[in-house]
Amino acid sequence: MRILLIEDEAELAATIRTLLEREQYIVDWADCLSFAAEAARGGAHDLVILDRTLPDGDGLTLIPALRATNSGVPIIILSARNELTDRIAGLDEGADDYLAKPFAFQELLARIRAVRRRPGELHLDEVRIGELVFDMTFEEARVGELRLELPRRETCVLATLVRRRGRTVLRETLERAVYGFDDEVQSNTLDSHISRLRRKLADAGAGVEIHAIRGVGYLLRDSA
Structure with a gap:
């Protein structure tokens, strides 16, 4: 899953980013409204964490633009502004949740899981294809009782293919899901990620195949 973190405190942002990346999330960081608006324009993010007090304005003013480019994206406000009127304003403006600073990181993770379980982009907790079971909330794959130990980028590839199972996924879509702004991507x-993922799925007896559509992208389907 790819997250857009909008936070102007560099040290806090670096800490949140490091912790989220340990949880297998891809994280892009923006430190102001203007950069965040540009980053969000492609609609590539699965979730937004939004501070309110930013150098160029209130983060709430960005919510309409986020909704315009990615209408179903969950938005969690993470702010030191924690008066009742502040929380009400954030939720009324369209945020899905509001978490006050200081906060416990485990609570932030729980809230991320909670907003992703709500009706919207994902309607199932688990998706089954062949013998493969993919947990959409925790982004974990298993075959039978075997949990597949996949690196972060391979997990992102599989999650993106699972969400669009039976449909061709463009290379550009996969790359946006897997790589952050700061990543250098070789052609x-x-x-390479897909080749390794194919091998692991085959070795586990997942009963699925990742089919290459030459010059276009990839498609995940039942191999039966």
């Missing part, structure tokens, strides 16, 4: 890097 064959995505293919």
Whole structure:
């Protein structure tokens, strides 16, 4: 899953980003409204964590633009502004949740899981394809009782393919899901991730295949 973190405190942002990346999330960081608006324009993010007090204005003013480009994206406000009127304003403006600073990181993770379980983009907790079971909330794959130990980027590839199972996923879509703004991407890097993922799925007896659509992208389907 790819998260857009909008936070102007560099030290706090670095800490949140490091912790989220340990949880297998891809994180892009923006430190102001203007950069965040540009980052969000492609609609590539699965979730937004939004501070309110930013150098160029109130983070709430960004919510309409976020909704315009990615209408179903969950938005969690993370702010030191914690008066009742502040929380009400954030939720009324369209945020899905409001978490006050200081906060416990485990609570932030729980709230991320909670907003992703709500009706919207994902309607199932688990998706089954062949013998593969993919937990959409925790982004974990298993075959039978075997949990597949996948690196973060391979997990992102599989999650993106599972969400669009039976449909061709463009290379550009996969790359946006897997790589952050700061990543240097070689032309064959995505293919390498997919090659390793194919091998692991086959070794586990997942009963699925990742089919290459030459010059376009990839498609996940039942191999039966």
